[in-house]
Amino acid sequence: GGGTGLGGGAALEDAAANQGLTVRAYIVDQFRKLSNAYRAGADKGTGARMHGSGRSDAREYHYKQVCAALEHLSDSPDWAELEAIGTQRHGVGGKTIAKLRELWDTGRLGRVDEFSNNPEQVARELLIKVHGIGQSRVVELVRQGVRTISDLRQRTDLSPQTSIWLKYHDQLEQPIPRDHIGEVRDRIGAVASRIDPRLKAIACGSYRRGKMESRDMDVMLILRGAGPGSTEHLEVMARIVPELHADGLLTDDLTTPGKFPQFGKKTAARVTTPSVVQAENSIAYMGICIVGGVHRRLDLRCYPEHQEAPALLHFTGSGDFNRFMSRAANARGFTLSELGLQPSVIKGPAERVPSGPHLELHSEAHIFEILRLEYKDPSERRDKIDVIDSTTGRPFFQTRESRTALPALTDTSRLQAHHPAAIT
DNA sequence: AGGCTGTACTG
DNA sequence: CAGTAC
DNA sequence: GCCT
Numbered sequence: 001g002g003g004t005g006l007g008g009g010a011a012l013e014d015a016a017a018n019q020g021l022t023v024r025a026y027i028v029d030q031f032r033k034l035s036n037a038y039r040a041g042a043d044k045g046t047g048a049r050m051h052g053s054g055r056s057d058a059r060e061y062h063y064k065q066v067c068a069a070l071e072h073l074s075d076s077p078d079w080a081e082l083e084a085i086g087t088q089r090h091g092v093g094g095k096t097i098a099k100l101r102e103l104w105d106t107g108r109l110g111r112v113d114e115f116s117n118n119p120e121q122v123a124r125e126l127l128i129k130v131h132g133i134g135q136s137r138v139v140e141l142v143r144q145g146v147r148t149i150s151d152l153r154q155r156t157d158l159s160p161q162t163s164i165w166l167k168y169h170d171q172l173e174q175p176i177p178r179d180h181i182g183e184v185r186d187r188i189g190a191v192a193s194r195i196d197p198r199l200k201a202i203a204c205g206s207y208r209r210g211k212m213e214s215r216d217m218d219v220m221l222i223l224r225g226a227g228p229g230s231t232e233h234l235e236v237m238a239r240i241v242p243e244l245h246a247d248g249l250l251t252d253d254l255t256t257p258g259k260f261p262q263f264g265k266k267t268a269a270r271v272t273t274p275s276v277v278q279a280e281n282s283i284a285y286m287g288i289c290i291v292g293g294v295h296r297r298l299d300l301r302c303y304p305e306h307q308e309a310p311a312l313l314h315f316t317g318s319g320d321f322n323r324f325m326s327r328a329a330n331a332r333g334f335t336l337s338e339l340g341l342q343p344s345v346i347k348g349p350a351e352r353v354p355s356g357p358h359l360e361l362h363s364e365a366h367i368f369e370i371l372r373l374e375y376k377d378p379s380e381r382r383d384k385i386d387v388i389d390s391t392t393g394r395p396f397f398q399t400r401e402s403r404t405a406l407p408a409l410t411d412t413s414r415l416q417a418h419h420p421a422a423i424t
Numbered sequence: 425a426g427g428c429t430g431t432a433c434t435g
Numbered sequence: 436c437a438g439t440a441c
Numbered sequence: 442g443c444c445t
Binding site for chain 1: 442443444
Binding site for chain 3: 131132133134135136137159161205216218254255284286299314315317319322338
């Protein structure tokens with residue numbers, strides 16, 4: 001053991017027990033705190049020139065990977081098991097093992113304590129949860145002395161989105177029961193089919209991943225029969241949002257204020273600007289709806305049928321799963337997005353350019369198959385470690401370079417010979 | 425030494 | 436274009 | 442912070 005006199009991980013067990021957590025859950029919680037702290041600009045806000053400052057986004061990313069690795073530990077890991085993730089898990093290195101050792105010996109992480117004892121850091125972590133306040137604004141607001149949500153409400157320079165969100169702050173923080181989301185999907189589906197019977201509504205996000213509670217609602221509309229080149233689905237949003245307001249489901253819009261003249265006042269000034277032309281073609285809507293007397297965040301999108309598979313995959317998430325599936329796609333010579341899957345090559349610094357047409361994608365499973373990744377049911381799409389190389393049966397991202405190069409996969413012409421129905 | 429997903433909307 | 440969100 |  002370390003210098004505390006409590007050997008054999010006893011300090012760690014005590015710390016976990018004090019919070020009613022398993023040792024694993026406690027460790028994950030500590031590292032999640034680090035991830036959240038760096039998301040909120042832990043090494044930017046103080047003005048102190050900490051080692052590695054300016055990399056907080058990368059560290060947030062790093063600690064998310066660490067959390068994913070830790071989630072796969074047993075409930076009460078011994079030291080050997082903790083140490084082993086350093087060699088077994090891609091993205092876990094020496095500094096992380098040192099922190100695990102610190103936890104093992106003392107039950108605490110000095111870094112976490114440091115952050116939680118810093119009022120400005122605590123404020124940043126609180127305020128960054130507000131819609132429209134990100135890594136940049138949160139640093140500036142806290143620098144100006146904002147510490148609480150009440151402080152924030154006093155500001156007169158908030159964006160319209162932030163003001164709207166603050167109206168419902170308490171309600172929006174509450175988890176959404178699963179059946180409320182199904183209900184909203186059905187209501188949207190009913191309105192949608194009045195507008196165009198070819199429309200179908202699908203609830204995605206954590207709902208589709210099987211969660212009993214969600215933070216927001218993700219509903220996707222698919223325009224059946226619409227294919228490449230069709231722009232019909234773009235008009236759907238412009239028509240359905242006013243209907244959903246009339247229906248009483250929507251109460252506020254967070255996006256597209258200029259897109260629906262009947263709900264915005266800036267029409268004359270904006271109608272001629274390029275940004276509004278773009279907004280009129282928008283496929284994404286973000287707003288607030290009311291279900292069972294409680295206001296909730298709603299995201300609504302509309303896609304033509306030929307993009308159903310990649311859109312479904314993308315909006316089902318999780319976000320972390322998407323990230324690493326996209327990285328796997330990149331490693332195999334593709335770019336993956338909600339719009340499709342297409343061969344692409346790296347050209348120049350940080351630039352990836354398409355090297356072939358979008359492929360026709362029949363289903364989510366088809367996307368996994370093309371990428372030679374093991375199909376994962378929505379409920380299993382959690383993190384990096386759920387992205388499995390189906391040629392080895394092991395996680396795609398491994399520490400030791402045991403991943404086999406697959407010439408047939410990066411050879412675009414042969415791939416398309418197997419999947420001749422590429423979309424041009 | 426550079427990169428860490430890719431895309432859409434706002435101001 | 437930077438900032439934000441998903 | 443870690444990987445290539």
